[in-house]
Amino acid sequence: MSTLVITDLHADVITEEGDKPILNGVNLTINPGEIHAIMGPNGSGKSTMAYAIAGHPKYKITSGSVKLDGVELTDLTVDERARAGLFLAMQYPVEVPGVSVANFLRTAKTALAGQAPKVRHWVKDVESALGRMQLDKTFAGRSVNEGFSGGEKKRHEIAQLELLNPKAAILDETDSGLDIDALKVVSEGVNRYAGQGDRAVVLITHYTRILRYIEPTVVHVFVDGKVVETGGRELADKLEAEGYESYVRANAAAGV
Template identity: 75%
Template sequence: MATLEIKDLHVQVETESGPKPILNGVDLTIRSGETHAIMGPNGSGKSTLAYSIAGHPKYQVTSGSVSLDGEDLLEMTVDERARAGLFLAMQYPVEVPGVSVANFLRTAKTAIDGEAPKIRTWVKDVTTAMEKMQLDSSFVQRSVNEGFSGGEKKRAEIAQLELLNPKFAVLDETDSGLDIDALRVVSDGVNRFTGQGDRGVLLITHYTRILRYIKPDFVHVFVRGKVAEQGGPELAERLEAEGYDRYLRESAGA
């Protein structure tokens, strides 16, 4: 069983007026086979958590730890974190003009596995992944995300997830900008990933609609840079009905 463990994580970012604390002591443990949903208001630090785990240089960890199977992720470069088994699906996938999806995927797979995939089986795997995500086969010849719609970008990222097959996937608002059809396709892709039984997911979202398709084992309420409450799927339904006002009032008075 693999484990992604976050202990008392504090993170800040540099601003024009100096360092600004964003995360204020995050504790979270995700194990193989578990799906954890993080919900919270805008500006609560959810995306900061995702990018800090992945190693974005903008975010400075001031204290705490992040480990994967006991190995210190914070001491690793971004590519080392990927090889250790971490995957980040970004809220706003980046366009990479001049780099085809086909070359990007094969280069990434080679870097993670330490050897190039066999061409014949790899082409079949890529074609199958694209078909599952309802992306035309011609997409692999286009530049990464260039000219893609929002839904196409998100579906392409889940195709990457399926092909790279990490131990843990951090999905940062993968549902944002999706219509209902694209949401179902993306959710099916995530469920195929978790259906292997030995893969974990940290799903960051504002809304419960994706949780109707991807059933979380745990729901965490994120407010002012830390976990304010955690529970099961029923907590998400309560948030849908009540919102975050109570947590904001409590944290302001703390």
């Protein structure tokens, strides 16, 4: 089972001018089979939370805890966090020139599993995963994210999710830059992963449109580096209608 528990998490972003506090006490528990949607305005710290949990070197956890199935992730290196079962789909996937998608995926699977997958089965698995993302066979021979459209990058991320099948996935604005057709394909991939019933999903987004295709278990409003309200799907509908301004004003008035 895959439970992700974030407790009183504080983190800074490292800049040339010095460390800047961003996360101000995040508390979340994502149980197996749950999809938690994190919604909030630009600059509220949603992506910082994702990168800090994953171990990005530009983000420093200053206090708090992140546990996946009881394992403290903050004590681990980035690769150790991945082997512990954590997956991050990035808002802006990076290009890796000269490394083919096929080699990248097989290397990643080998690193996580501790042994290389059998070639015959693996090739079929990759072709199937890419096919479900509406990416043809030639896609596997292309350099990772080099020259990819925004939709191809995001669909490739979800193909990785399916093939690596981690315990918990943090999806950082997976809907960003997608047209309606790509959004549906990506959403179907997320639903297949979450539908296993024992996986935890954190879905970071600004908008409710992806939530038309992915049903969240819980919706959180994220402002100034912390969760300020939690509710069900109706909370997302409220945000769609009213925006985040009232939460921003209330947080500022509280002086927190």
